Amino acid sequence: MIWRDLRYAIRTLIRSPGFFAVAFVAIALGIGVNTTILGIVNTLLLRPLPIGHSDRVVQVFTTDTHFVGRSANSYLNFLDYQKQNSVLSGMAAYSFAGVGMTRGGETSNVLGQLVSGNYFDLLELQPFLGRGFLPEEDSEPNGHPVAVLSYKFWKKLGGDRNVIGNTITLNGRAFTVIGVAPPGFTGVDIGVAPEVWMPLAMHGWIRPSGDEWFENRRALFLSILGRLKPGVSISTAQAQMQTVAHQLEQAYPDVNKERSVVLVPAEKAKSQGIGGPGNENATQDISLLLLVAAGSILLIACANVANLLLARATTRQREMAIRLALGAGRGRVIRQLLTESLLLASIGGIGGIVLAYWLGDVLISLLPATPVPLSLDPQPDFRVIIFAVLLALLSGVIFGLAPALQTTRWDLTQALRERAIATGGGIRRWNLRNLLVIAQIAVSLLLLIGSALFLKSFHSAQQIDPGFRTENLVIVSIDPALAGYDQKRGGQIARDIVEQVRRDPQVRSADLGQFVPLGFGGEGRTIVAEGRDENAQSNRKIANISVVTPGYFETMRVPILQGRNFTEHDASENSAKVAIISETMAKTFWPGEDAIGRRFRYYNREGSFEVIGVARDVKAITLGETPVPMLYPPFRELPDGGITVFVHTAGAPGPMLAEVHRIVRNIDNHISITYEKTVTQHLAFALWPSWMGAVLLGSLGLLALILASVGVYGVMAYSVSQRTRELGIRMALGAQSSQVLQLVLRQGMLLAAIGLVLGLLAAFGSTRLTGTLLYGVNPSDPTVFIGVTLLLAAAAFAACYFPARRALKIDPVVALRFE
Amino acid sequence: MIRLHNIERSYPLGRGQMFYVLRDIDLDIAAGDFVSVMGPSGAGKSTLLHILGMHDHGWTGEYFFDETAVHHLKSKERATLRNAQVGFVFQQYHLLDDLTVYENLDIPLSYRHYSKSERAALVADALDRFQIVGKKDLYPRQLSGGQQQLVGVARAIIASPKVLLADEPTGNLHSSQGEEIMELFRKLNEEGMTIVQVTHSEKNASYGKRIVQLRDGWIV
Structure with a gap:
């Protein structure tokens, strides 16, 4: 049947x-x-992590009353959590690390993770080839140079099934490949895909400048995973972990003050990094909107x-x-x-x-070039x-x-x-067809307003002044540490590179900076103004730190508003510690006072800096941010995470990229170039989230406009065909063309008007959802609301007009013979 | 009042051939005349009526209405002339289904720029004159065929046209209803209205003052 x-x-x-x-x-x-x-x-959200019993795995985050959102953890606290908790059957730790891999004489940057020896066991992962780490491989500092490759990276290296036992060169040292991770496993953070894992105990080779982090309970750099014991709920585990954290706060009040922990299911925590600190729900909000x-x-x-x-x-x-x-x-x-x-x-x-x-392919092609490999795969x-x-x-x-x-x-x-x-x-006025058209128009208007808001937001983002040079600038990041350089030698090699770059006649100036504005790098530290009680919470503030060479502010066109710039003497080892700070940092620490000559120091550290200048604010992380405190000490030696060469060119910056690349390679082809972009390309990356939002919602809005117009057209065309007899009679009775036109248009536009009113009400009601995702645009922006309403009204009018024009061609003689 | 000279109406048949519905029509209709057009099906009666009513524009020849050369008028000018001078009654009544009797009578006036109060007065007069006041709020489907045609006639003359054109006005009515309509036509004609009707019925034709016979598009 x-x-x-x-x-x-x-x-x-x-x-x-x-x-x-x-x-x-x-x-x-x-x-x-x-x-x-x-x-x-x-x-982003739904696909379960490819690990065993992922619902029993939690991420442990540090909370600090001074920080927005959730933070990573310190290594020493991790060791204590491991020892003192009784609610987790195991705890593992990991930390991202850029690694220079030398292959065929060429060093390239790969994304690695330093992980605790039980990492693969805790995640219940069965490697595709070989094995995971053994606990003893993570016990002796730099004692076991072993590595596990990601499946994708192994494929990229040729996919040799006999790879186990082979050696690869990471940061200039030989590591033995002991395993290949299962296909699809790219860590527990959505978006970034580590290519190689190494034992945490190897950090001295992998991140030599980060050694002190392992001894500093205050340094928050380590992600922690835990597996709940059978029968233990996350709330029970959280309560006990907070007790442990409280004990650690009492035991180490100088470094753990006002710090605690929070446990988040790994499935939930996996995508929170995309939104950034304090905006952990951004992924959910964007997903819901889409x-x-x-x-x-x-x-x-x-x-x-x-x-x-x-x-x-x-x-x-x-x-x-x-x-x-x-x-x-x-x-x-x-x-x-x-x-x-x-x-x-x-x-x-x-x-x-x-x-x-x-x-899905189109979306992948729209992803920007990023300094780290992405693991976003939108294919169904x-x-x-x-x-x-x-x-x-x-x-x-x-x-x-x-x-x-x-x-x-x-x-x-x-x-x-x-x-x-x-x-x-018939021509019943409120039949189902008409109601469907009203609904279509209402929903389309809602969608179009959302699209227009995102387009305007993108436009606003483009207009935002990032506070630094936006043309004729080349940005090339290098990390000599990945080629085995220590901080001192690394600093010197960076200076050598800049010196050679400056010799090019196309170069107006070239300088070094640790932090790439609207990008990455740098570090955050807690700052205390000298002469104030460092134990008082209100006296401690976080600032982003970027060591720079003296010409940096001129190269980047960041004006010094007060005080003076660095001299070469400031950068020498034996000179007094001085720093230039951003205007926001000046206002934060010395509101209403002159910051020049003031002193400050890092929390829990000896040695103070004198403020010698105040520079204009730059956008540090995102274009939409309110300015954050920035601190610029003079460049002396290679900081952790590498350094960036900023080159101000006389002409178009494109060719200079290749030239800087060549200079770095000439000096030492083992030095890994981690990022190289013109400032225009770099800004496109910063604008990418708002651009993507505009593209996605703009496309959907356009599609809605087309579909709704087709819908209105279809209904009106059908209505006219059904009203042939009626319209013929009206014409026979003397109706003029304009009157017939009006009659048909009025019918269609009445439906459109009702739909538009309903759509406007819905749009006003849903501003909360879009509000947090827009840059510099009022989610109830009247020009957007009015403009889009008029646009849709015009589209509806056109969709009604053509069938109405057709109605004028009805021959009453024929129409009246219809029966 | 109406003078047709050498009117022809044809449709292309393909390969350059034409099918003629009306051939070489010469016809004079004086003011106050009551003409019945007769002939077998397909003779061109309704086509002639639609040409007279200026609905059909695809003809050739000369058509004078009160000395106005219709054949020289543009479509819009013809519509204006028609609205001012011609009323139409259809065999199928052609009332608008979703409008009440009152609204159906109001429609032609609304197309002729009468003010609201004038329209109300004229509709009230028509309802009174045709004794359908009690039915003014009914829809066409709630009326008998005769009543519907009564409304059709009332609608045709409500704007006081000089000429009333009727296409088989009793074709869908039974005999007594048909007679009622024809008596009404006779009365209207006596009051001075020029009437041209198309009919198959000898009896209805006899209400007119003269008969025009059509056969294969020719007046015979």
Whole structure:
């Protein structure tokens, strides 16, 4: 029976190629967009971590009353947590580390992780080849140079199955490959994909300048994972861990003061890094926004198909009436019609899934070049495909049920009469078709306003002054430590590189800086102004630190507002400690006072700095941030994490990139170049989140506009065809062209107006969702609301105008013979 | 009042051939005349009526209405002339289904720039004159065929046209209803209205003052 229904459904669709094509495109777009967006959300939030019993794994974060959000942990606290807790069956630690890998004489930067010896065991991971680390391999400092490769990296290196036992050169030293991680495992943080893991005890070789971090309980650099003991809930574990943290605070009050811990399920913590500190829920907010937008597209598409089916239902009224007259039950006829819509939905769904794969490729191509390998894979997986199939079937029921019910509801005797068919469907003002158009317009307006807000936000972000040179600037980051240089030699080699760069006639100036504004690098430290009680919480503030060479401020065009710039003497080893601070740091520590000549020091450290200058603020992390305190000590030796060469060029900076690259390679081709961009490329990276938001929501908004216009057009065209007789009579009775035009337009625009009002109300109601994701744009921006409403009204007017123009061509003589 | 000279109406058949619905029509209709156009199906009766009513523009020849050369008028000017001078009654009544009797009568006036108060007065007069005041709030489907055609006639003359054109006005009515409508036409004609009707019925034709016979597009 079902097969017969299906066969008939196939025949029906083949007989109506125009209807089939339009419906297919609408469904494929709706399902395709939703599958793509769900692919992204799946990657960010839903896809479980590929580790054993991931629901029992937690991440441990430090909370500090001075910091926004959650922070990493110190190594010494990690050791104490391990010893003192009784709620976790195991704790493992990891820390990201850029590593210089030398292969074929060329050193390239790879992303590594230093991990505790039990890392793979705690995550219950079975390596693809070889084994994970043994606890003893993480016991002796620099005693066991062993490494585990990620599956993808192993493939990149050639995928040799006999790789176990081979050596690779990391930071100029030989490491033995002992294993290859299982496919798909790229750590427990979404977005970044480490390529090689090494024991934490090897940090002396991997991050030589970070040695002191392992002895400083205050240095927060280590991520901690824990596995809950059987029967222990996360809240119980958290309570006990906080007790341990409290004991550590009492035991080490100078360094652990006002610090505690918080436990977050690993599945939840995996994507919080994307939002950054204090914005841990950004991923959820963005995902929700995208899902709502994509869901709206599907609803609009379903409304379009439902409208097409309703229009078809009118023409098929006689067929259905005959079926009913021949004895088919209403349920039987509804089943036949639903089979048709489900078939349509299935074919459209397949089209949508294919489209989603293509869109996934497009999205990957839109990802920016980043200093670290990304692990974002928005391609649909099995879970997303299942969702897409269910969504397609659900759509089939949604857009098929109402027309099916309506088709089979008509009065039999009426339907079998000629006249009822000729004028069938009538012109009832509030029929389902009209309600669908109103809903389409309302949802489209909501989506378009969201799109416009993001486009405006992107525009605002572009207008934001980052506070530093935005043209003719080259940024090249290097890390000589990865090639085995210590801090002193590394500092000298960096100076040598800058000296050579300066000799190029195209170079106006070249300088070194630790921190790349709107990028990465630098470090944060707690600062205490001298002469104040360092135990008082209000006297301690975090500042970002970037060591710089004397010409840095000129090269970067960051004006010194007060005091003086560095001299070469300030950078010499035996000179007094001096620093230039940002205006925000000056206002933070010495509000209303002159900061020049003031002194400060690092919390819990000896030796104070004298403030010799105040520089203008720059955007440090994001374009939308409120300025953060920045501290610039003079460059003396290579800081941890490498150094960046900033080159101000006389002409276009592009060719200088290659030149700096060549100079670095000439000096030592083992030195890893970790980042090289012109400032324009670099700013594009900073603008990427708002650009991506604008692209994604802009595309969805445009799609909504097109689908809604097609919907309005379809309904109005159908309405005009159904009103041929009526309009013919009106013309025969003396209606002028303008009056007929007005009549049709009024009908369509009334629907549009109701939809627009509802859409505006919905948009005002949903500003909370978008508010936190916008740069410098009021989520209720009146120009956006008014502009977009007028745009959609114009689109609706055009969609009504063309059918209305067609109404003018109705020949009353022909129309009146219609019957 | 109406003078047709050498009116022809044709449709292309393909390959350069034409199918003629009306051939070389010469017809004079004086003011106050009551003409019945008769002939078999396909003779071109309704086409002639739609040409007279200026609905059809695809004809050739000369058409004078009160000395106005219709054949020289643009479409918009013809519409203006038609609205001012011509009323139309259809076999299928062609009332608007979703409008009440009152609203159906109001429609032609609304297309002729009458003020709201003038329209209300004229509709009230028509309802009174045709004795359908009690039915003013009913929809067409709630009326009998005769009542619907009564409303159709009332609607056709409500804007006081000089000429009333009727296409088989009793074709869908039973005999007594048909007679009622024809008596109404006779009365309107006696009051000075020029009437041209298309009919198959000898009896209805006899209400007119003269008969024009059409056959295969020719006046015979």
